[in-house]
Amino acid sequence: MCGIVGIVGGQKASSVMVDALKRLEYRGYDSAGVATLIDGAIHRRRAEGKLCNLVDKLKSDPLVGGLGIGHTRWATHGAPTECNAHPHEAGGVAVVHNGIIENFLSLREELQANGHKFETETDTEVVAHMASHLIKAGKTPREAVQEVLSKLEGAFALAMIFEGHEDLIIAARRGSPLAIGLGDGQSYLGSDAFALAPMTNKVIYLEDGDWVELNAQKVTVYDGQNKVVNRDVTITTASASLVDKGNHRHFMAKEIFEQPEVIAHTFGAYVDPINLSVSMSELPFDLKTVPKITIVACGTAFYSGLVAKYWFEQIARVP
Numbered sequence: 210m211c212g213i214v215g216i217v218g219g220q221k222a223s224s225v226m227v228d229a230l231k232r233l234e235y236r237g238y239d240s241a242g243v244a245t246l247i248d249g250a251i252h253r254r255r256a257e258g259k260l261c262n263l264v265d266k267l268k269s270d271p272l273v274g275g276l277g278i279g280h281t282r283w284a285t286h287g288a289p290t291e292c293n294a295h296p297h298e299a300g301g302v303a304v305v306h307n308g309i310i311e312n313f314l315s316l317r318e319e320l321q322a323n324g325h326k327f328e329t330e331t332d333t334e335v336v337a338h339m340a341s342h343l344i345k346a347g348k349t350p351r352e353a354v355q356e357v358l359s360k361l362e363g364a365f366a367l368a369m370i371f372e373g374h375e376d377l378i379i380a381a382r383r384g385s386p387l388a389i390g391l392g393d394g395q396s397y398l399g400s401d402a403f404a405l406a407p408m409t410n411k412v413i414y415l416e417d418g419d420w421v422e423l424n425a426q427k428v429t430v431y432d433g434q435n436k437v438v439n440r441d442v443t444i445t446t447a448s449a450s451l452v453d454k455g456n457h458r459h460f461m462a463k464e465i466f467e468q469p470e471v472i473a474h475t476f477g478a479y480v481d482p483i484n485l486s487v488s489m490s491e492l493p494f495d496l497k498t499v500p501k502i503t504i505v506a507c508g509t510a511f512y513s514g515l516v517a518k519y520w521f522e523q524i525a526r527v528p
């Protein structure tokens with residue numbers, strides 16, 4: 210799991226992206242990076258470790274540019290080093306990726322046989338090489354990405370920028386989350402709507418298999434069959450204050466103090482305070498007919514699962 214962001218049509222892409230990455234840090238934090246276009250050329254800053262290391266690097270070596278992509282990584286392929294940190298770049302294409310490209314080894318061998326030199330141990334780098342290979346062969350970025358996507362196996366959210374294309378990000382999702390934000394003369398992408406909260410509350414949640422062209426003034430969504438499709442624009446309630454630490458020392462303290470409000474909010478939909486009754490009629494099934502419940506989770510969700518197991522067994526008598 211990791212976080213990706215992108216912005217087109219802005220002024221200071223790297224500072225907007227770092228701010229958005231802060232809200233995605235819960236998704237991964239072993240390294241981070243950003244890439245922007247300056248006079249049509251791709252420039253990157255990447256740093257090993259927590260996001261604050263990237264922030265320090267950007268202070269001493271700022272990155273201008275109004276279009277960019279960014280990433281906070283949780284490594285699956287290759288050590289958490291600066292070299293393996295995203296964005297990855299090859300032949301005028303830069304890419305950030307959340308997920309796993311399962312067939313990267315065979316794709317890499319094919320590209321190496323065609324003379325491509327790889328710099329990282331990641332599964333992601335093949336995407337940049339494949340796209341640049343196709344663009345050099347005369348395809349447009351859109352055609353190249355379409356062909357790349359048809360060859361990838363696995364789960365991913367991807368975002369790419371292209372040398373010489375100051376008004377274009379192409380992004381795609383298959384199995385990993387991706388939200389598109391619509392601004393005023395700006396378009397954004399992020400692994401979740403919270404990342405985009407300070408920029409816009411107009412969000413398109415892509416469906417699985419969708420890919421999208423982001424320009425400053427418009428967003429075009431394609432489905433898995435490469436047909437232009439309309440996806441609903443949702444007005445989100447994700448507010449930036451929900452995802453910063455507020456006055457608390459750290460996120461865990463904030464979450465502990467938020468528990469009463471969050472529980473009230475969660476249960477609120479089922480409680481009728483006037484008639485003092487509880488209704489769970491919105492559930493798509495009748496709980497009474499469920500013979501057994503299996504809970505799958507890890508991390509803090511695992512602990513929540515243990516509590517739920519206890520309640521289901523003790524109170525509802527469901528194993």
Ligand code: GLU
Pocket residue numbers: 210211212237281282283284285286287293306307308309310331332333
């Ligand atoms: N598989 C990619 C890598 O290891 C992306 C991992 C992630 O989702 O952070 O770099």
